[in-house]
Amino acid sequence: MRIVAGSARGRSLAAPASVTRPTSDRAREGIFSTLEHLLGTLYQKRVLDLYAGTGAIGLEAASRGASEVDLIESDPRATAVCRKNAANLGFAGVKVYPMTVEKWLTSVTPETAYDLVVLDPPYETSNEIVEAALTELLAHGWLVEGAVIAVERSAKSAAFDWPEGLKAVRERQYGPALVRYATKDC
Secondary structure: OEOOOOOOOOOEOOOOOOOOOOOOHHHHHHHHHHHHHHHOOOOOOEEEEEOOOOOHHHHHHHHOOOOEEEEEEOOHHHHHHHHHHHHHHOOOOEEEEEOOHHHHHHHOOOOOOEEEEEEOOOOOOOHHHHHHHHHHHHHOOOEEEEEEEEEEEEOOOOOOOOOOOEEEEEEEEEOOEEEEEEEEOO
């Protein structure tokens, strides 16, 4: 795994053995092409990477100019790899939080809302859990107006429902992964 573009382009990322399902370089390239189309740029954006795994998505955002990136990951081995990857790339605006997404969303109060939120839960995570996380994002001030939300799921899984307040804007398949995109209604 490598950073696809930006200031750290081509730099390698570590991954813990059999703990995560890292998004492929090719899929990340497609995801960020779509995100940059929807956001215009990632420069100076605040990014929240839920179920961060190796941190590849959030670190890619930092490489492309995001000013702040918060990585949320509960597995201790994956958290250690996130920290290692962030330190190796030297991104000062990247923070790693070792906790579950559910705990993060219900116990932390955002200082500033996010421009981009990416959810990449394990494929076996139920749609109800994904929908609950999306609802929490809306209910507690986590999103700026016009924020983009990207959710990666298995292409074989049943579609989840976007909660009221999020507008579906795009859907893309990258091999076995299906990424659905929405924006926060203004």
